[in-house]
Amino acid sequence: MSITPTITQFCHQTWQLESTALLVQESDNQIYVVTEKTPFHPVSHIWPDHPADRGTLNGVEVEDCLVGAVELESNTLYVGKAIPVKRDEPGWAFVVVHVLAKADLAIEEGQVVTLQVDKEYQDSLSRGHSAGHIAYLALNKVLVEGAYWRKDADRKDPHGYYDFNSYAQETSFVSEDKCLDTYRLGKTLRKRGLNSADVLTDLKTIEEQVNRQINQWLNLDSVIKVECHGECLTDSRYWQCDFNEKSIAEIPCGGTHASSLTEFDEILVTLAQIDAQNIEMHTDVKGK
Structure with missing residues (x-):
């Protein structure tokens, strides 16, 4: 699917919404899920002063919430400290990455999911x-x-x-x-x-x-x-x-x-x- 920068709702008094999963990627024993929009606030990879939000995706615990960057030409996701570019770099989309345990959830790209933050x-x-x-x-x-x-x-x-x-x-x-x-x-x-x-x-x-x-x-x-x-x-x-x-x-x-x-x-x-x-x-x- 085409990856777009995540639309954030964590400053809009929004704690639950439905959104389309744009990218689903396995990493070790975890699953990275990027959605079109999210109410989750991720921890910054540059100045990590504010912790990630807690909550659920389709009722399953979100273990962490991180900043990611997708190289659009290759559709490659880089997460946290591995991000090799500064924000707003042409050809890149900065996204919110929801981290789930690998065994907890079967999810496909294009699927509409429910995200709920622990208010x-x-x-x-x-x-x-x-x-x-x-x-x-x-x-x-x-x-x-x-x-x-x-x-x-x-x-x-x-x-x-x-x-x-x-x-x-x-x-x-x-x-x-x-x-x-x-x-x-x-x-x-x-x-x-x-x-x-x-x-x-x-x-x-x-x-x-x-x-x-x-x-x-x-x-x-x-x-x-x-x-x-x-x-x-x-x-x-x-x-x-x-x-x-x-x-x-x-x-x-x-x-x-x-x-x-x-x-x-x-x-x-x-x-x-x-x-x-x-x-x-x-x-x-x-x-x-």
């Missing part, structure tokens, strides 16, 4: 991911207002504050109602103007101020939107929320997200020093 699990990841964005915006603001920068920084966040998160973030991992970010306060960041020693000394004070700022923002009950610039997996998506700052926060992001600040009863940030140059930001969510 409760997706919602918990969505809250965790949105909370991570909110937490780092609050941290950026607190570090500027607390005069922890001694000179202007070239990078600014959506609110116009120096973008500590962009400069210092090493890793970010979303899990159920949680986001864990690691930051490196190394020589490069000090040269850019951050008073790293003061940040480490004042870490608990900064933590308190970040949580105070988050609480103020949550009281706004603002809507959270994901602006999609296209319907395919590789099309750009932007997380948006109005915190009554200088401008509406808009962050490029391919994950799933909460739809409103009203979904959060509490977002609690804990800052922890790991060693002389590294800190962690634990962002925990209590949903309503």
